[in-house]
Amino acid sequence: MSASSRTCRYLLYFANEHIEFKIAELKSLASLYNIKLDLHEACIDKKDPFLVVDLPSEDGAIQIMSRTLLVRSAYELWGQGKSHEEMYRNLAAFHTDRMAPYFSANTTFKIMVESFNKTITQKEKVQRIEELPQDILKFEGKVNLKNPVHIFTLMEYYGHVGTTPPDKPLAVYFGRWICDGQRDKISYFNLQKRHFIANTTMDPGLSLIMSNLARVKQNSLVFDPFVGTGSLLVSAAHHGAYIIGTDIDYLLLHAKSKPSRARQKKRASDESVQANFGQYRLESQYLDVLVADASCHKLWRPMIHFDAIITDPPYGIREGAKRVGKDAEDEEKSSLQDEFPKRIPRLRDYHLSDIFLDLLDFSAKHLQMHGRLVYWLPVDRLDYKEENLPSHPCLQLIANCEQVLNSKVSRRLITMEKVREFQENGGMTARVEVDHYQDATFRERYFRPTNLTNDEDN
Amino acid sequence: MKLITHNMLTSNIIKGVTKGYPLGIIPRKVEVKDVDYNPEFLARMIPNMDWSAVCKAAKDVGHDEGLPKEIAPNFTENDEFLKAAHHVLLEIDVVEGDLVCPETGRKFPVSNGVPNMLLKEEEA
Numbered sequence: 337m338s339a340s341s342r343t344c345r346y347l348l349y350f351a352n353e354h355i356e357f358k359i360a361e362l363k364s365l366a367s368l369y370n371i372k373l374d375l376h377e378a379c380i381d382k383k384d385p386f387l388v389v390d391l392p393s394e395d396g397a398i399q400i401m402s403r404t405l406l407v408r409s410a411y412e413l414w415g416q417g418k419s420h421e422e423m424y425r426n427l428a429a430f431h432t433d434r435m436a437p438y439f440s441a442n443t444t445f446k447i448m449v450e451s452f453n454k455t456i457t458q459k460e461k462v463q464r465i466e467e468l469p470q471d472i473l474k475f476e477g478k479v480n481l482k483n484p485v486h487i488f489t490l491m492e493y494y495g496h497v498g499t500t501p502p503d504k505p506l507a508v509y510f511g512r513w514i515c516d517g518q519r520d521k522i523s524y525f526n527l528q529k530r531h532f533i534a535n536t537t538m539d540p541g542l543s544l545i546m547s548n549l550a551r552v553k554q555n556s557l558v559f560d561p562f563v564g565t566g567s568l569l570v571s572a573a574h575h576g577a578y579i580i581g582t583d584i585d586y587l588l589l590h591a592k593s594k595p596s597r598a599r600q601k602k603r604a605s606d607e608s609v610q611a612n613f614g615q616y617r618l619e620s621q622y623l624d625v626l627v628a629d630a631s632c633h634k635l636w637r638p639m640i641h642f643d644a645i646i647t648d649p650p651y652g653i654r655e656g657a658k659r660v661g662k663d664a665e666d667e668e669k670s671s672l673q674d675e676f677p678k679r680i681p682r683l684r685d686y687h688l689s690d691i692f693l694d695l696l697d698f699s700a701k702h703l704q705m706h707g708r709l710v711y712w713l714p715v716d717r718l719d720y721k722e723e724n725l726p727s728h729p730c731l732q733l734i735a736n737c738e739q740v741l742n743s744k745v746s747r748r749l750i751t752m753e754k755v756r757e758f759q760e761n762g763g764m765t766a767r768v769e770v771d772h773y774q775d776a777t778f779r780e781r782y783f784r785p786t787n788l789t790n791d792e793d794n
Numbered sequence: 795m796k797l798i799t800h801n802m803l804t805s806n807i808i809k810g811v812t813k814g815y816p817l818g819i820i821p822r823k824v825e826v827k828d829v830d831y832n833p834e835f836l837a838r839m840i841p842n843m844d845w846s847a848v849c850k851a852a853k854d855v856g857h858d859e860g861l862p863k864e865i866a867p868n869f870t871e872n873d874e875f876l877k878a879a880h881h882v883l884l885e886i887d888v889v890e891g892d893l894v895c896p897e898t899g900r901k902f903p904v905s906n907g908v909p910n911m912l913l914k915e916e917e918a
């Protein structure tokens with residue numbers, strides 16, 4: 337019946353953050369909802385926050401927006417051009433029947449003006465609105481600035497952030513605002529308010545993006561083999577998943593490790609991974625966390641298949657081992673001696689690339705068909721090449737997005753999908769063409785982003 | 795530890811063990827918690843459950859009363875069965891106790907609801 341049942345052009349206005357991830361996230365969400373999306377990726381300028389897409393329906397746009405962290409807002413595109421004049425001409429060619437309902441005298445509306453990479457004054461904004469062609473935009477409804485039924489936006493693009501903006505915009509868009517994405521969840525899941533954190537807790541924006549790349553949905557069963565404080569699984573549960581995690585660090589899972597917040601001497605008695613789910617009323621989706629070595633795949637019955645595996649692997653198994661050695665001197669620890677294995681398997685030499693090969697082998701076996709593995713791979717930026725990526729005959733690479741940490745080091749968010757059934761004895765094992773981590777000093781060169789250090793609370 | 799998780803775990807991680815399933819449970823403290831009932835999720839999970847292991851675990855923790863011995867044939871539409879499955883799989887929580895390898899008797903302690911499946915180096 338309505339306009340929403342026809343293919344139409346939509347404008348996605350992306351946030352200027354994690355731009356390397358935006359296309360991968362968009363494609364994952366489109367495939368999650370079975371929405372046809374044709375992108376000419378080679379032509380996409382990631383630094384341009386505006387992207388015009390054809391979608392089968394407005395409902396599709398709304399579904400994508402119900403999950404995206406990287407698209408700020410979606411608009412039904414009414415007109416676009418390289419100048420205001422070209423945009424007006426384009427607007428004149430837009431379906432009048434699609435515009436008509438919004439011109440009704442019985443409705444209320446407002447028009448906004450936004451500019452990217454240039455600040456424009458309120459006066460200029462008013463002027464831009466007055467210049468809009470009134471013979472095309474025949475608004476008859478009342479203007480309501482506080483609480484309009486419909487919002488229209490004129491957007492001007494003045495080039496990449498940090499470049500000198502030209503006098504005239506490089507691109508101009510006019511559209512009807514449909515809805516915003518999920519950027520408000522970044523503050524909702526803010527770590528400063530999180531009950532249980534450690535210095536490796538993932539920031540909420542990135543962990544929600546990971547869950548989007550993994551296509552987590554209602555009733556998914558999701559596993560994090562290196563669960564830590566469960567930050568990735570909180571995001572998955574927010575998207576409707578039931579979650580399980582393992583971690584080798586007994587003290588961490590029992591919230592007996594050193595607190596990560598400055599000014600906190602001891603962890604509260606009720607700190608736990610589970611408490612993080614209770615905090616967001618996601619407790620019903622918390623299944624369990626276990627103290628276990630993720631390299632022991634036989635812990636899981638062969639029948640068990642996860643819909644997604646989302647994880648931030650340790651960048652050196654020995655780091656954890658050191659921590660145990662140090663904590664063993666605490667008196668608090670001695671009460672745990674009985675349960676705490678004195679010699680822990682992780683003390684053996686577990687080569688860094690083996691962690692990733694193990695993870696792929698595990699995923700090939702224990703992912704549901706078309707289930708996804710999403711994980712971080714730390715790399716030396718100068719040495720990194722495609723051949724460093726671990727591969728597996730059952731897993732197809734979907735996305736490989738770089739997050740730069742400093743001039744030398746970055747981490748890559750890898751998304752893989754299970755596309756072939758795993759067969760025992762089928763010679764199906766993970767491999768890597770060129771080992772990126774041969775150089776044992778890699779770990780020393782690598783250090784984590786400092787966004788989660790103790791000054792967090794200040 | 796919930797019984798849904800118990801149903802997924804084996805002790806085949808121990809060197810030489812091949813029949814490490816299902817793990818026995820020696821409960822010391824078991825709690826029953828309220829979990830939102832979600833028939834769609836249960837209907838997804840039940841086909842992958844080893845139901846005889848569910849029944850045995852329920853018995854080990856003393857919550858097998860009224861539990862169907864088999865998966866109902868039309869379980870996705872059988873609300874009574876799904877509710878029983880919901881209770882046993884998701885609401886019963888082993889807070890303190892041991893999981894026991896059926897082949898070797900090796901115990902894995904559960905404390906604060908968290909099983910410890912770590913092995914000593916010579917066991918792995």
Ligand SMILES: C[S@@+](CC[C@H](N)C(=O)[O-])C[C@H]1O[C@@H](n2cnc3c(N)ncnc32)[C@H](O)[C@@H]1O
Nearest residue numbers: 536537562564565566567583584585629630650
């Ligand atoms: C980068 S952290 C993950 C942090 C997690 N995303 C969070 O929200 O806190 C890696 C974790 O892997 C754990 N780990 C190290 N070796 C392991 C192993 N062999 N098996 C399971 N977990 C391991 C560490 O104890 C650490 O908590």
